[in-house]
Amino acid sequence: MSHTVHDQKALLTRVRRIAGQAAALEKALEQGSECSAVLQQIAAIRGAVNGLMAQVLEGHVREHLGAENATPQQRQEDIEVVLTVLRSYLK
Known part of the structure; x- marks a missing residue:
């Protein structure tokens, strides 16, 4: 289960x-x-989005990169996915 x-x-x-x-x-x-x-509300939204991103990212890393049955190729593919998302998110 995802x-x-x-x-x-x-x-x-x-x-x-x-x-x-x-x-x-x-x-x-x-x-x-x-x-x-307005600025305070924008900051609150940004904090909430960052928290959501952290929660989903942590789950992804634990489930996919930390999976005991993942092959080295699967891990590498998941690393690339995470890095691509992080690059986009941090722009």
């Missing part, structure tokens, strides 16, 4: 929290809120 399926409830909770934060940001912008409140 770690994203195993952790589905927790991951969906995080995603829904992020969606709520994004909706609050949109509302703040529409209402002309102070820039400090």
Whole structure:
């Protein structure tokens, strides 16, 4: 079973929290809120996305790279996947 399926409830909770934060940001912008409140909301969203990324990435590394039955070729392919995602995420 995939770690994203195993952790589905927790991951969906995080995603829904992020969606709520994004909706609050949109509302703040529409209402002309102070820039400090807008910046604080953006920082909160970024932190939430980073937490989600860390949780999914950790599960991926543990399940795929840490799998006892993974072949060296499978590990290398998974390393490339992780590195590609990290490069994209860190841009």
